[in-house]
Amino acid sequence: MNALSFGTPAADADVIVIGAGPAGVSAAIDLAAAGRRVIVLDMQPAPGGQIFRALEANFADPETGALLAALGPAYSAGKALIQAFRATPGIDYRPETTVWDLRADGTVGWLRGGAAGYLRAPHVVLASGAMERPVPFPGWTLPGVMTAGAVQTLMKAGRLRPEGRIVLAGTGPLIFLLAEQLRRLGVKPALIARTDRLRDKIAALAQLRPAALPAVVKGLDWLARLRLAGIPMRTGITELTAKGAERVEAVSMTVSGQPVELPCDLLVVHDGIVPSVDLAHCAGLALEWRDTEASWRPRTSPDGQAERVPGPSLTAGPCRIRISGDARRIGGAEAAIAHGRHVAAAILGAAASDTAAVVRQAMAARGFIDAAFPPGLAKPLPADATTVCRCEEITAGTLREQIRAGAREMNQIRGITRCGMGPCQGRNCAVTLARILGAECSAPPVPFHARPPVRPLPLGALAGLTGLDPELAQVVSLEDKPVAAGDDTHE
Structure with missing residues (x-):
């Protein structure tokens, strides 16, 4: 094909930052302070990300004192960061x-409102954060079953307080943090059902470093307060099931080999946090599968420089994307802030040894936490009757049928079943499908082919796109069209 004569579109900024959570905000502040033109794109109406969600509004309202006290110092710590973000000139913030x-x-x-288009910059910082690990189990689609992150969102942004018989199930520090926040609000969970065990903590001691002790002490303090409040807690639970007709009415599980069932109005589940990789995957960046984490994460250098997947690409030249914060490695707010500054230093060409040391310090507890709270709810593969793809209502049994009929690749299964074709574009089902495929035929966990739009894009906005690159608009590729199992080939 002959090269087209279109010119290269001009850059709209020196750096585009995607996400206004701790990593994106800290990177934007340092870059703008150094004189760089920075555009920050964020899905939320205000900066802060998930951990500092609605912080400005809550601090501005004199009636949120009890909520702020319940959310604790980890939430309030974001106030200075967001104030600095708002006060730094040179940041074009687009919520x-x-x-x-x-x-x-x-x-x-x-995409903003009914308008859409393209922006370009010689550097992009992808700080899109993390998501809770998907945990398909019987009844997980019932109304009244929520993730811990969703409950925190309703508390922070909606200023709502859950009521009724509440069961928290799963593993990880967020379970303890949420339970402690509920306790401070006067809400006493009926049960904290943990999948982790004492032996996990003993095994994790080998990963404990002196710099991690403050985080461990904080967790022990949460645990002690919950026990003093008389909140029941069980460890090593398995076979979690939500039961009910129109909504969750009861929850059952196995504890120490014995079945347990109790009434439940709200089941809150959490099985750890994994990087949000949909945008990285869309960009054609390399992902690596982590068996111990049951998820993918992007392959980057320590300063966040991403790698392309080998092979054909829509674009040529160097990769201009750096990935920061929880979108790269799960570490929490302090680590995300530290890594955002580290990425900014790398873009500025400044000596980054100091910022790298701060990142290592902030990540010191990660090895211990990962070993102490391994995936639990997501560890067993779902039974045949359990829904895996919520968007298209596809069960694990349907996926296994196609694999046993000859499907050996995730895109092939997607083409046959529509698994991963719904609004979430596979964010909630791809990991589970990969694990089922691996268990059935030892296939490598290669994710779905990614193509834009990775989020819903109205046709009206598509028709009025601005900043379109006419050269890329000429590219047409059907090379990844899935082939059905058997002898039928779609031409």
Whole structure:
């Protein structure tokens, strides 16, 4: 094909930052302070990300004292960071903006209201954060079954307090933190059902470092307060099931080999946090599968420089994307802030040894936490009757049928069943499908092919795209079209 004569579109900024959580905000502050023109795109209406969600509004309202006290100092610690972000000149902050396309050459597709278009920069910082590990189990689609992160969102942004018989189930520090926040609000969970065991903590001691002790002490303090409050707690639970007709009415589980069932109005589940990789995958960046984490994470250098997947690509030239914060490695707010500054230093060409040391310090507890709280709810593969793809209502049994009929690749299964074709574009089902496929035929966990839009894009916005690169608009590729199992080949 002859090269087209279109010119390269001009850059809209020196750096585009995707996400206004701790990593994105800290990177933007340092970059703008150094004189760089920075555009920050964020889905949320205000900066802060998940951990500092609605912080400005809550501090501005004199009636939120009890809520702020319940959320604790970890939430309040974001106030100074967000104030600095608002006060730093040179930051073009664009809230309520969805990124639906990302390319390795620094091209970013955006959507805000009914308008959409493309922006470009020689550097892109992808700080899109994390998501809770998907945990398909019987009854997980019933109303009244929520993730811990969703409950925190309703508390922070909606200022709502859960009521009724509440059961928290799963593993990880967030279970303890949420339970402690509920206790401070006067809400006493009926049970904390943990999948982790004492032996996990003993095995994790080999990963304990002196720099991690403050985080461990904080967790022990939460645990002690919950026990003093008389909140029941069980460890090593298995076979979690939510029961009910129109909504969750009861929860059952196995504890020490014995079945246990209790009434439940709200079942809150959490099985750890994994990087949000949809935009990285859309950009054609390399992902690596982590068996111990039951998820993918992007392959990067320590300063966040991403790698392209080998092979054909829509764009040429160097990869202009750096990934920061929990979108790269799960570490929490302090680690995300530290890594955001580390990425900014790398972009600025400044000596980054100091910021690298701060990142290592902030990540010191990660090895211990990962070993002490291994995946629990997501560890067993779902039974045949359990829904895996919520968008298309596809069960594990349906997926196994196609694999046993000859399907050996995730895209092939997607083409046959529509698994991963719903609004979430596979964010909630891809990991589980990969694990089922691996168990059935030892296939490598290669994710779905990614193509824009990775978020819903209205046709009206698509028709009026601005900043379109006419050269890329000429590219047409059907090479990844899935082939059905058996002898039938779709032409």
